Amino acid sequence: MGAGLSGLLVAELLVIGSFTGFLAGLLGVGGGMLLVPFMTFLLTQKGFPPEHLIKMAVATSLATICFTSLSSVRAHHARAAVRWEIVRLLAPGIVVGSLLGAQLASRMPARGLAIFFAAFVGVSATQMLLDKKPKPSRQLPGTAGMLGVGGAIGLLSALVGAGGAFLSVPFMVACNVSIRHAVGTSAALGFPIALAGTAGYVVAGAALPDMPAGTLGYLYLPALLTVSAASVATAPLGAWAAHRLNVKQLKRVFAGLLYVLAAYMLSRGLGH
Template sequence: MSLEPLLIAELLLVGLCTGFLAGLLGIGGGMLMVPFITFILTAKGYPAEYTVKIAVATSLATICFTSLSSVRAHHRRGAVLWPIVRLLAPGILVGSLLGAQLAVALPGKILSILFAVFVAFSATQMFLGRKPKPTRTLPGPLGIFSMGGLIGMLSSLVGAGGAFVSVPFMTWCNVKIHDAVGTSAALGFPIAMAGTLGYIWAGQDLPQMPPGSLGFLYLPGLVIISLASICTAPLGARTAHRMDIQPLKKVFAVVLYILAAYFLLR
């Protein structure tokens, strides 16, 4: 199977930008990958009802690699709170698997509007610098599991790494922003792995899929974007740790606004 040089260049560019954002903000770059992969495959003439799902599945799969690269950089700086990762991971796995199945059935317009409102609200809270109560901490085991399920489900539905939910949640519970970003990067792997498996299962034996597809997963996009993103993720992580806390919060809020606008436009 051969790929056109223009297609390779487009996927490389998406991967380079995705990796930098993954390292900088602990996100998987789904808001870049999903629209661009959708545009690329639609321009190739593949069915519109498949292209968004293919883009989401491929976005999730690349997060498996970008999260490993960025979390290693954050871990070296002591910014990954592994006890929180272990508490949230079980709920995330369940939520991610369910989200992939729901994505096939639920109306995309309704989901996009609901997510846009929720994400914009979270961004506003961060941008305004609302401070949590000093006594507020992370909830108990049931609350952590439920929150993990919500993070996993939303992330799997939209092909994102979960930082748009997990970072505001952790900072709301008095986790420092750098630690929240690093921990979110670590959470990206279970989100991506479970969601990807769900999309592979849901997309079996469908006609008119792009060559090199495994279920809804577009393997050429996965390989090219992952290799490019691994190169730039450490650069993003180093940039994040050179910035003051407040500017980093504002950068993350702006990214959330962009993500909310993408949901509405889609």
């Protein structure tokens, strides 16, 4: 049924949260792609139910974004980098898509979810490694189109426990939104993705009889509190370092790490 919240587990969660928070500030990516594999590995070692632990890791990753996105969007808003009219158009679809994504994930076999996560992270790592920026080629679609795009972003983000930046930023840049505004607006979109996705996982796991102590649905509360506190503390350090280090080279190293994590999740999905 899983181990209790030991001092060692708290320390391990603090390390994971500090690492993901720092990288989020340094490279401008959400911690979900790092947090989900690391937490899956950690909860596996602690004896949590294998049929639930990947979904617990995804749900907990989404919930941490609720906290980290607030501090991020405040900083971007202060620099007038958030296009709130885009947020208003995308947010309804994002909420619906995130809720549906959580329900879909709860019904997927754990192996299938692990394989899907591995594929998503592998594609994201390749995108980061190539560092290709989409060329502005069109304008933002109308209300119906924005609703559909928001739904797709929310659905995929809820399935993998991410804040959606790898999807929303390229979309906005391709629609002639400046990269500065695309990144700031994506930070604002992270909150409705995380809030709706978390709510979906809480509801989806609420009726399960064999969940470990400390859970709310699929949400593992001790990890949420510990990881959020650590990541919020270290994200500003990452942002500070981003202005003093060669971020392009660091992105290549990070892409390599993502390939390793994708391989780990794929191995879990394939049962090896």
